[in-house]
Amino acid sequence: MRFCTVLLIGFLCTAVDTSKAQQVSKKAPNIVIIISDDHSFQTIGAYGGKFMQTPNIDRIAKEGVVFNKAYVTNSICGPSRAVMLTGKYSHKNGFKDNEHSSFDGSQNTFIKELGKVGYQTAWIGKWHLETQPQGFSFWQILPGQGSYYNPDFLMMDGTKKRVEGYVSTVVEDVAENWLDKRDPSKPFCLVIGHKNTHRTWMPDLQDLRTFNNVTFPLPGNFYDNYQNRAAAMVQDMTIDKTMRIGYDLKMFDSKEAEGKEGSINRMNAMQRQQFMQYYDSVYNDFKTKNLSGKALVEWKYQRYMKDYLATAASLDRSIGRTLAYLDQHQLTENTIVIYVSDQGFYMGEHGWFDKRFMYEESFRTPMLMRYPGKIKPATVNNNLVMNLDIAPTVLHAAGIKPPSDMQGKSFLPLITGEKQKGRGVMYYHYYENGEHAVSPHFGISNGRYKLIRFYKRVESWELYDLVNDKSEMKNVYGMKGYEKITVQLKKELLKQITMYEDVEAKQIMEAGLTSK
Incomplete structure (x- = not known):
């Protein structure tokens, strides 16, 4: 009798859980997240870019919001994707750099949280996290960096498949095919990972x-x-x-x-x-x-500019196809669309290409969002937001409370009129000490001042007044007149390090190294 009672209780609990999942699923929006690689905000029309036309990315801006001050926690490809998935800094999710890291797929992600309430989930295209995706209903990913022409895909059954064509077109084809075959009675979250505009910039x-x-x-x-x-x-x-x-x-x-x-x-x-x-x-x-x-x-x-921008043209065209698909299948009104790059990129500033540094062109990333009925069209948001915030934002929109270990904060209230104040400061930590010889560093920015601590390859501090030095050409650390703000920023930096539990950075700070 006792055994039957336990079974009955278990059945009732399961029924309650299933009912709750169905209830959440019915009112939840669909979600499409488009992630490009190395796409600079300087080359996008919605950000004032004059280099080229980006009509489809600009459409998201016209129908939604441009985050004018969106930043990353670690400006490099794989780590950025791990941050977006987990809502946790690199030192917490374990994927610090592209040289030694491998993503631990057993940890929680916003995808797994969505799956618990009935979402169909998929990641298609560039993944770049070394291990196979976990927690998705479906995935089909490019191995490593992927190829521009006739790309190979890793399939869920363990095989590798080569598809003839240009990568942005092929990735979009696979994404639309998955959308065609999904269960229309359930909400979905689709992540489309584009290779464009990554080096070596091979145009269609x-x-x-x-x-x-x-x-x-x-x-x-x-x-x-x-x-x-x-x-x-x-x-x-x-x-x-x-x-x-x-x-x-x-x-x-x-x-x-x-x-x-x-x-x-x-x-x-x-x-x-x-x-x-x-x-x-x-x-x-x-x-x-x-x-x-x-x-x-x-x-x-x-x-370089001609090749890079030509790869951006095919990227924008594929984004246009995604938006058109949503229109044609009457999905637009109930689908959130987020476009984001994994970080910014140098278009010749400082004489550079690539990313990594905490300077603006690399640290700052394009991020735009469309959410019909929730976000007023043609909104420009000037709050400080980070890619760390995408996971909790998506869960918030789906009516799910973010897990307590997620370090990001939902920016949905900032764009739906619920709350006006965003982050006061942003924390950054870059770890890799190999390719391109960029020294590891961490720092903070409050939008006006930026303080950076370099270590390992170079031991030094840098301080920038972003209002008077937009191009970050004049390091004013240690200069007369900046003593007070330096002390304040160091205190804030240590506060952020402690809050985010970055043990390595805290040890460096507490060592009291004073080299300049």
Whole structure:
């Protein structure tokens, strides 16, 4: 009799849980999160970018909100995705860098929380977290960085599948196919991970000549000499010295050299012919110029910009397809759309490409959101928000209380009129000490001042007044007149480190190192 009673209680509890899940699911919005790779806010129309047209990303802005001050916790690809998934800083989710980290899929994520209440969940495209996704209804991911042409996919059954075509188009095709086959009676959360605009910037065939007749202005600090910025001085990410003519810019001396590039070899005959016909013509013209010195550096910058922006064009086009699909299937009104890059990127500022540093072009990321009926169209939000906040925001929108170990905070109240005040300060920590020779560092920014502590490769402090020095060219740490704000910022930095339980940073702070 007792056994029957236990069974009955268990059945009733299950029934209550199932009913609750169904109740939450019925009123919950669908969610689409589009994550690009290395897409700079400077190149997006909604952020005032003048380099190119981005009509589909701009559509999200016109119908929703642009986060004008969105930032990342760690400006590098894999760690940024881990932060978005978990709502926890890198030192808490375990994925600190791309060199030594492997994502622990057993830990909780916003995806798993959505699944508990009946959401169908999928991640399609670039994953870049080393281990296989866990907790998803469906996934189909690019291995590692993925390939621009004829990309391979890792499948749920353990096989690898090659799909012919250009990566942004193929990823969108797979995403739409999953949407076609989903259960329409349940809400869904779809994450679309695009490879674009990651190095080595290989445009779709239709975009090769898009920027042929454009000459891009040099950033004002393109020839930065990194005075009084020790970490910037030792980096290896300049367009001048680091960017390679062959590997990056597709200029090959011979068919033999061309054939050594795996990204070229994977093309089919038609793709390769059209692709190399274009780049060979550019290279032949380049050789006749016989450039050197600044003329050569500036030629490389122009080629970089043309290739990068051409990959951004196909990215924007695929985003347009996602939005059109939602329109065509009457999903727009009940679907949240978030567009975000995994971090910012340098478009020649400081003479650089890549990311990593806590300087604005890398630290700041594009983030836009559409939520019909909740967010007023054409809203510009100037609160400080972070990619750390995406997970709790999505759960908040779905009516789910975020787990207590999530360190981010929902920014939904900031854009729906419930609350006006956002973060007062943002904490950042970059760990990698290998590629591009960027020294590990941590710091804070309150929007006006930014304090950075570099360690390992370089031991130094940097302080910037962002109102009077938008380009972060003048490190005022230790300079007369900044003593008081330096003391205040160091106290706030230690407070943030303690709050987020960053043990490594706390040890460095408490060691009292004073090197400048």
